[in-house]
Amino acid sequence: MKVFWVVFAIGLIGLYFVNMATLRMPLLNWDWGMHAAIRFFLGFFILGINAFYAQHLKFTSALKVILVIALLDYLYDYYIEAYRLNLEIILHGLYMVTWGSIMGYLACRNLNNKEY
Structure with a gap:
């Protein structure tokens, strides 16, 4: 469980710097x-739990699902002119997906490995 909280803290610190820098x-x-x-x-749910931990989805099909949902969100924001799509926004999204997948895998691993 310590690894989970260390990854969470490192992810928050990284998120702060990614937000401020980009x-x-x-x-x-x-x-x-x-x-x-x-x-x-x-x-967290698609990559971390379904693809990495439970292996219900293949990695490529999980990435396709995430790509479609994220692309639809980007297109909607571009359509309503919330912001302009640029490389920094895409890199921020990749950071969040990566951090979420690591946290999802660690959360499931820690929940299922507890001895009662």
Whole structure:
């Protein structure tokens, strides 16, 4: 369980620096936080739990599902002119998916390996 909390803390620190360096916005921005949470939970549930831990999905098919959902979200935001799509936003999304997948794998591993 210690690894889970270490990865969580490192991920939060990394998120702070990614937000400040690439997006120049505070960590607790509600609008941007929703987009970051979508990508985090996509990685958490689809990659971390279904692909890496339970292996219900193949890695390539999990990436395809995530790519479709993220692409639809990017297109919707571009359509309503919320922001312009650029490389920094894509890199931020990749960071959130990666962090979420690691956290999802560690969470399932820790929950299922507890001895009662």
